[in-house]
Every structure is written in structure tokens, then in C-alpha cells.
Amino acid sequence: MISANLSAIFYLVSGVLFILALRGLSSPETSRQGNLFGILGMIIAVTVTFFSIGNFSSGFIYVLLFILIGGSIGAFIAYRIPMTAMPELVAGFHSLVGLAAVFVAISAFLNPAAFNLGTPGNIKLGSLIEMSIGAAIGAITFSGSVIAFLKLQGIMSGSPITFKGQHPLNALILISIVIIIYLLCSTQSSNLFWILLAVSFLIGFLLIIPIGGADMPVVISMLNSYSGWAAAGIGFTLENTALIITGALVGSSGAILSYIMCKGMNRSFFNVILGGFGATEQSASSQNKEQKPVKSGNADDAAFLMKNASSVIIVPGYGMAVAQAQHALREMVDTLKKNDIKVSYAIHPVAGRMPGHMNVLLAEANVPYDEVFELEEINNDFSNADVAFVIGANDVTNPVAKTDPQSPIFGMPILDVEKCKSVLFVKRSLSPGYAGIDNDLFYKENTLMLFADAKKMTEDITKALD
Amino acid sequence: MEIDPLIFRLSIFVLSIFIGYYVVWSVTPSLHTPLMSVTNAISSVIIVGAIIAGLSGDSETVFNTSSIFGFLAIALAAINIFGGFLVTQRMLAMYKKKKKDK
Numbered sequence: 062m063i064s065a066n067l068s069a070i071f072y073l074v075s076g077v078l079f080i081l082a083l084r085g086l087s088s089p090e091t092s093r094q095g096n097l098f099g100i101l102g103m104i105i106a107v108t109v110t111f112f113s114i115g116n117f118s119s120g121f122i123y124v125l126l127f128i129l130i131g132g133s134i135g136a137f138i139a140y141r142i143p144m145t146a147m148p149e150l151v152a153g154f155h156s157l158v159g160l161a162a163v164f165v166a167i168s169a170f171l172n173p174a175a176f177n178l179g180t181p182g183n184i185k186l187g188s189l190i191e192m193s194i195g196a197a198i199g200a201i202t203f204s205g206s207v208i209a210f211l212k213l214q215g216i217m218s219g220s221p222i223t224f225k226g227q228h229p230l231n232a233l234i235l236i237s238i239v240i241i242i243y244l245l246c247s248t249q250s251s252n253l254f255w256i257l258l259a260v261s262f263l264i265g266f267l268l269i270i271p272i273g274g275a276d277m278p279v280v281i282s283m284l285n286s287y288s289g290w291a292a293a294g295i296g297f298t299l300e301n302t303a304l305i306i307t308g309a310l311v312g313s314s315g316a317i318l319s320y321i322m323c324k325g326m327n328r329s330f331f332n333v334i335l336g337g338f339g340a341t342e343q344s345a346s347s348q349n350k351e352q353k354p355v356k357s358g359n360a361d362d363a364a365f366l367m368k369n370a371s372s373v374i375i376v377p378g379y380g381m382a383v384a385q386a387q388h389a390l391r392e393m394v395d396t397l398k399k400n401d402i403k404v405s406y407a408i409h410p411v412a413g414r415m416p417g418h419m420n421v422l423l424a425e426a427n428v429p430y431d432e433v434f435e436l437e438e439i440n441n442d443f444s445n446a447d448v449a450f451v452i453g454a455n456d457v458t459n460p461v462a463k464t465d466p467q468s469p470i471f472g473m474p475i476l477d478v479e480k481c482k483s484v485l486f487v488k489r490s491l492s493p494g495y496a497g498i499d500n501d502l503f504y505k506e507n508t509l510m511l512f513a514d515a516k517k518m519t520e521d522i523t524k525a526l527d
Numbered sequence: 528m529e530i531d532p533l534i535f536r537l538s539i540f541v542l543s544i545f546i547g548y549y550v551v552w553s554v555t556p557s558l559h560t561p562l563m564s565v566t567n568a569i570s571s572v573i574i575v576g577a578i579i580a581g582l583s584g585d586s587e588t589v590f591n592t593s594s595i596f597g598f599l600a601i602a603l604a605a606i607n608i609f610g611g612f613l614v615t616q617r618m619l620a621m622y623k624k625k626k627k628d629k
Contacts, residue, residue, distance in 0.1 A: 072575075079569045080546055086554040086562050089622035096561075096619060099569055100612050110575045120582045120589045127581070127598045128574075131605025138606070139613035147560055147618075154567040154611060157603045161573050164600035168580035172593035175583030176576075187533060285563055292570045297536060299576045305536055309543030311566040314551040318559060410556065417559030421618055424557075429625035435556050 068113040069302060071105055076306030078102030083310060089430055106303045144425040145382045148414040152210040152281055158288040159202030159265075162295050163258065166196035169298060170254055176299060182249050188298050189249070193242045195294025196254075197261040202287040204265030209280050212269075213414060219274025227271060228335065234264045272334065275379070275456075277414045278322040279333045286315025318416050325410030325436075327462075327472040355491065355503055357510040360521035363450075363485050366509065368526060370447035372403040374439065376476055377419050378412050380453020380488070384515035387426040390452060393523045394428070400526070405442070406433040407476050409457035440477050449478040452487045453515050459500045468498055484508045487518050561618045568611025574604035 078098045085095015107128075111121070142150050169176045169192055170184070178188040211217035238260055245253040272280050293308025323330050367373055375394065381387060394404045406428065412419045423433055443449060451458055454476075462473040478484050479502055490512060491503060502508055511518050554562050580597025584590060590598075 075572070076543075079572070080543075080550060082565055082569060083547070083550045083554065083562070086558045086565070088555060089558065089619070089624075092558060092561065092619045092622070093616070096565060096612060096615050099565055099615075103569070103572060103608055103612070106572050106575055107578070110578045114579060114582050116582050118589075120584055120594070123589055123598060124578055124581050124601060127601040128605045131602035131607075132609040134602075135606040135608065135610030136613055139610045139617060142614065144618070147564075147614075150610075150614065151560075151563050151567060154564070154607050157607050158567065158570050158573065161571065161577060161600040161603040161607070164596040164603070165573060165576040165580055168583070168593045168596040168600070169576070171596070172580070172583050172591070175593065176579060281563065285566060288570050289566070292573050293540060295573055295576050297533075297540075299579065300532070300536065301575055302536075302539060303572050304575060305540050306543045307569050307572050309540050310547040310550070311570040313544045313547030314562065314566050317548065317551045318563070321556075321559075408557075415560060416563065417557060417561070420557035421560045421621070424618070424621040424623070427621075427623065430557055430622050431625050433557060 063109070063112045063115075065113070068109045071109040072301055072303035073306075075102035075106040075109075076303045078105070079303075079307050079310060083314065102303075143385075144421055145385055147421060148277060148281060148418060149210055149213040151415060152206050152213055152284065155281070155284045155288050156203050156206035156210060159199045159204075159206060159284075159291060162199030162288075162291040163196055163203060165295050166192050166199065166298070167254075167258075170196075170251070178298070181251075184249060186246060189246050190242070191294055191297040193245055193254070193257060195291050195298060197238055197242065197257060198287055198294055199291035200258050200261035201265035201268070202284055202291055204262045205269045205280075205287070206265075206284050208266055208269040209277060209284060212274060213277060219277075221273040222270040227267070231264065231267055234260060234267065238264065268334065274414070275411075276326075276333050278411050278416055278418075279319050279326075279330070281415045282315050282318035282322055283334065284315070286312050286319060289313070289315055322411055322416060325474065327470070327474065353504045355510055356506075356508065357512055359511070360518060360525045362509060363511055363518075363522050364525035366483055366485065367397060367402065367448050367450070367522070368400060370402055370482075372405075372442075372446045373397060373448045373450055374443060374446045374478075374481070375404065375406045376449060376451040376454050376458060376478060377406065377408070377423070378452065378454025378457065379414060379418075380455075380515055382413055382418065382422055382453070384453065386452060386516035386519050387422040387428075389516050389519040389523070391423075391426040391428050393519050393526070396523050396526045404432065405439065407436070407439045407443075408433060409436055409454065409476055410474075412454060412457060436474060436476060443477040444480040447482045449481040449484045450487070451478060451484065452519070455488070455500055456498070458502060459498065461498060461501055470498065478502065479505070482507065485511060487511045487513065487515050489514065558619075558622075561615050564611050564618065565615045568608055568615065571604040571607035571611065574601060574608065577601040577604055 296304025
């Protein structure tokens, strides 16, 4: 058994290692080392916990057993999961953090003595407040992430679910959570503790159902943030520095990502979490459905255009992920490069279903990361490029975001593909994108629509290029 | 008058939020997905609390209601720790620079 002071120092060390783990992510070169720091921090934290309890009886065996069970499941998932399913995986993992926080809080509530928090029915006030906040946020994280997971996995429809009185109801529940916590802390009643958990599960569920599929980048980041605050809440209860530091890091990390995602859509955070976006706009688009002429082409036309180009910019979107077209895309690009055509990739901040989604898929397909550019880095290059190859993206290229103040996406930063000499759109149909608005680019003189599955079309173009 | 230890923890918390703020802004956008998976893994350091909960029983009764929740939390957090770090490692291994000799 080691002293409380010594273990606190070790927890501090592991907290610092976690900071270094995030620091490493500032560039791909240092990131792998950063991840090792993270692992080391975790090993230190777990080992110190064992030594500070100093109980190596039969319970210890069970702890190892459960770590082994969980660890094998986790490792199995980590190796088997396809990269396209990363958003679902992250949502799933968030739900587990949330649930673990809830379980730890329950355990501490039932047996406060084990945590030095007092006795059942007489838990220290401060600890009880921290515990109930941690438990409530954990429960919200859990049920919210489960809904996000179901929506991303396609088990539940990605379209927003709205009903009358939704916002007042949610507001009422959130206020009641605060009241329940207050009552719980003044009465120490265990019934109130269970009610608190039930209500928190409910609100997590209600908060996420009105949010549509394409807003998932914000939702996932937000839940990421919540899981951090839940961990911090439990950290205060357990008086554990490693947990407090980590909770704060993760909490602010998720908050920043949510902010970046909202900015990428030019929408306020509240506009996103209040939900319902996309559903209300569909009526607007169906009104002006006059037939406009569209130029559509086949793989040979596309190959011809690209072969005569000297530079091509690829704009991938969620459609590429759905069609799993990233490998086919890279093969096409390899062929283009053989013909001395300069190729780069342009990534919109909200492309895909989670922050950085496209970058991971391109990395998986062995696209060097120094050919992949963010919006600000590449947007000026479109006017000098010959061909923009838009694969599975739509709204993020829609010039209406600049021209029409009435449009729901007005003000959203877009990739200026319209400035290219010619634009190729790989799309299944003319259907409007997620925001439910028509894309003027489809009808432009220099746009060629390629109606097909993204993967098949890309493969056909590669064949036609040879 | 002595300062409540809570204030110290609060200070750590607030300063860590600031550290998180600056560190995360310096993360390159192309690594935002690994950032999410690694934050997932490290927030599972909550396993520390789960272990304390799991070992709260005495040597005769390993399992009581409180410790069972602890053991379940250990398993959940372990899924996240192993899954989170390994999937991050897998993703990061894919980020390669352009080969010069091609």
C-alpha cells in the first residue's frame, strides 16, 4: 500500500501524460508517440490505484478478469471495425464512458464508505452534489450516444424526429433535473437518486432525436464533451487529479470540435441542438421543381475531361464513405498522376459524419496526407484548376450559400468548385442534399453530372483513362 | 482560515480546461477523428473509480450490489481503453507522407 500523497503524484503524472497525448496530435509525425504517452498514462493510473487500495485478495482477481473481458472486446472491435464506421464506433464508445460514469456513481452512492465519502444516507454534501452531477451528465451522455449510434448505423432513421411542445418539454425536464439534485442533496433519499438517473436517461434520448443525420458531427463532438464533464464530475467525487484533468481536457476538446463544426455550417450551436433542420426545408424545395436542363455524361466523358486537364481537385463527401469509394478513388488518382496531372484533395470541415472523417478514409486508402487540404488552404486554387471532381458531396459546394440570403445554408463557408473550368459531379440522382435545397451547380454550363454509384463510376473512369 | 481542498481541485480543473483549450486548437484538422477516439480512451481513466468500487467488498463477500456495479463499470471502461487506444493507433499508422522516390 502506498500513501495517498504518493498516489496523488502519480495521478498527476498520468494527467500530464494525457495532455502530451493530445499535444502529439498537432502533427501526424508526433501523433503516434502521443498515443503511446496516453497508454503509459493509463497504465500508471491503473497500477497506482491497485497499490493505493493494497487489496490483492480474491476481488483483485475479478478486477483483472473484468479488465480482460472488456479489453478483449475492445481490442476485437478496434481491429475489426471498418474505417467508414468510425462515427458509429466513436458514438458507441461515448455511450460506454457515460454508462461507466453512471455505474461508478451508483456504486459510490450505495457504498460511500469505500470512497471515504461518509455513510449511506449521510454522504458528504459536496461529494453528493458532485456525484449527482456526474451521474446525470453520464446518463445523458449514455442515452444520447445510443441514439446517435442508432442514427449513424442506420437502425434509426437519420431524419429529425420532432413533435409539438418538444422544446418546452425538454426545458421542463432539464429544470426538474436541477430540482431533483437539490432535493436529493437535502434529503439523501435513494429514491430521488434513481429518479434522477431515469430522468437524465430520458432527457439524453429526447435531446438527440430531433437532430438530423448531417448534424451528427456536432452531436458527436458535443457528446464527446459531455463524456468529459461526466468524468470530471466523478473525478471531483473521488478527489482524483487524473480524472479531473482528463475530464477537463476531454470536455474542452469536445466543445472546441462542436464549435468548429458549427462554424463550418455557419449555424449557432443552439440552432443545431434544437434540431429539426432539414425537415422544415423540404417543402421549399418542392415548390420550384421546374425542369432545368442538366448535362449528364458517362465515364468516358469524365476520363476525357480529366486527361486533358493539368490539375484536378477532388472534393469528397459523405457519399464517398457510403459507397466505400476511397480505394477506387485513389487508384483513379494514381492513373491521373501517371499522366502528369496534378491532383489534390479539398476537405470541407463538415464533410462526412464526424470531424476529420474524410481525412481518415483517405489515409486508409494510402493517400499521403500532404495532398489533402482544408478549406482555407485550398479554396483559392479552384480558380486555377481545370477539373473539380465532386464525389458524394453536395451542400458544401452549393454557391447559393453565398448568393441567396433566404437559403437555409446562407453564409456557410463553401468550397468554390464553381470557379473551376469544369465540374464533375458523381451522384446517384439529382435529389437535393441534406439541407433539402437545390444545387445550382448541377445546371451550370460547365458541369457534367455522372449519375452512378460513386465506387463504380470511379472504377469505370480509371478503366477509361487507361 | 484554511483553504478547502475542493478549491485546489477546482483550480486544477479550471487550469486544465485552459490547457485543453490551447492544446486542442493546435490539433491539425486532419487528425480530428483520432482526437475523438483518443479522448474517448483517456476519459475512461474513470476505470480508477470503477476499480475502487469493485474492490469495496471484503475478503468473504467479493460481490455486493455496490461492487457489482463497479465490476460492470470496469468492463465498460476497459472496452473503451483498449478499443480507443488501439483504434487510434490503427488510424494514426495510416497517415503517411508522400514518398519522394516515386
